[in-house]
Amino acid sequence: MEAAATANGAGDDAAALLRETTPFGEASGALLARIARLARPARYGAGTRLYSPDDPADDIFVVASGRVEHVLDPQIGAREAVKRVTRGGVFGWTGLLLGQEHRMATVTALEPTQVLRINTEELIRLLSSEPQEGEHVMERFVSMIQREFTVPALLARVRRLSGPLTEEMSTASLTMYRMSLWLKSPRPYLMFIGFALFLGFWYLAVEIWRLPRFREMPGLTVVVKEWLSPNPTYGLSLYTEEYYQHILVSIWRVTKAFFLATVLGVTFGLLLGWSRAFKEYVFPVFEMLRPIPILAWVPLAIVMFIATESAVVYLAFLASFFATALNTMLGVESIDESYIRAADCLGANRRQVFRHVILPGALPFIFTGLQISIGVSWFSLVAAEMVSGQYGLGYVINTSYVMVRYPTIVIGMVTLGIVGYITSAMVRIAGDYMMEWRVRELALSER
């Protein structure tokens, strides 16, 4: 109460100080004034311990003058654990982390130091009342923790503003976050350089240096021109309807094959992993059939299915099926016995163990299998389309070869690469959605 008189004058000072900090620096004047009202000044003599790791994580500290030494617990894995904090520096942010009740650092004043203390819960309540600006302040905290305190991967634990139920970071925002992290890292530029080198080599080798073996290949400019031409010399480009027809036919076949392979392969793999008797009957036959290359199946497939369409889908299905089933089986077998025992102890019956332990426990392996499966599905589809079929990207490549339309071959290949990449990314994203626990675990252990 007695501090009330000085509070107004001090409030301006506090706001000015907050303006200098990373987390609050971009807040509006109105919000800043409200935050400043939460701040309580405190002084510490040289050598005073402000807090140590066992203390409760209650207040956030802003240094007004003086200097403190901030030493992070080595377990946190900061790149630089020791940091000096001076005016405008903010520490004591552990209270912003989900489930973190205690400090993670030892902080000592190196000289007489004045600080502002802001209670974390009060701050969060205030920020929640201004969700948009509040969220921005929280983002600034995240980047401060990462950059200034060099603590990687705590971000997934930073609390969300809007209430306890949405405290967890959703998969979507995590994906967005990773995207922005990726864009800020040097990786996109390295990727760009990689592509540039590859295309540059293609261009130079074929069209400028005219190296032996490369001389006869369609050059980069020829392919790109053909691809982008409204009137393509060989009848296939981004502007022709036929191009999309081929793509759609191939996608549709892969979809059918992949869907069938997933349903049957996962079921079959779960049975293999779950029932020893079933495995003993079936697995040797399975293992004998699995290494047979898809191309070796082509004649039989044509005999089995009179219609070429079914034969092509069957071939794409076959390779997919083996990959999915095998990985699913390995997934079931990889589950730690303790989980099954724990479920038994807790009174789950056999069906519940299957539904709540076996299935989710095998899911990471299943999705690894599906990633492989979508790849081999494309691979065998194109092989099948090249042998028999009337549409599709494999068919395009094969007929272009027979009819000496070399640039079209390359267009078909590049298109395959792009479409294949997109489908496998879709499988990965689906996996991330179904296994949020894993995404979050990985986010914590990244780097």
Place this chain on the structure above:
Amino acid sequence: MNMRQPSTRGQISIQDVVKVYDPDGAAVMAVDHCSLEIEAGEICMIVGPSGCGKTTLLNAIAGFHEITSGRITMDGEVLCSSEKPKSTPGPDRIVVFQNGALFPWKSNLDNVIFGPVMQGRLGRRQAIEKGRAMLSDAGLSGVEHSYPGEVSSGMRRRVEIVRALMNDPKALLLDEPYRALDSLTKSVMHEALLEIYYKNKVTIFFITHDLEEAIFLGHRVAIMTTRPCKPKKVLNVDIPHPRDYSVLTSKRFRELIEETNDAVHEEALKAFQAGEKEG
């Protein structure tokens, strides 16, 4: 002065139990005519070097492994015997595992409500209510919606114990639960476990190789011989409960350590010379 919880349930009687492993014709005796009475509501600590066969004993009580002969009863009911060598695992005696067995694919709250919901004892909504209350009692409200992989290993152990207590078990069977923790976290966990124990009437069967841990926590400490496993010495810890960390520096605690240290060391040496691997 053994202030045991006034309880009538969770009395476990191990009678002349033998366990012989016969992996490839060469019979190995893991447990040799072992008898031990664990009284209702007591903390009974089982101490022995790694691989001495103490986990085998726990697995027999829990129902994960068969016994070769002998009998184990709980509150007079036969769990397993020569006629029925494998007991049926159930929520009356819940194991807390060495490496932790919270399901990583379920949130901490979903883990905690797993038992009652699976058994159909509580509806999901009631279970959530009870789970929240119990987590908050244990000071774990903040981690309800996190996954186990997102919280510290000490917290994971506490959540796992809450998951067990949700089923109102007669006994908790702990298999070196704090082995992987650093010593500071461990000391916090010990006090947290005692606090939970004082609030809940439950028998605790606790396996460890750490003598200090055993004497600090237990009403009684059974020091086991190394393979084959049977009690070498049973120590009554006459330090009154409730205990806290000041016990560690007390004279009586030191005396008890001295009294038993030789016995433990001797077995550890035997195990070392036999070169037994973890079991």
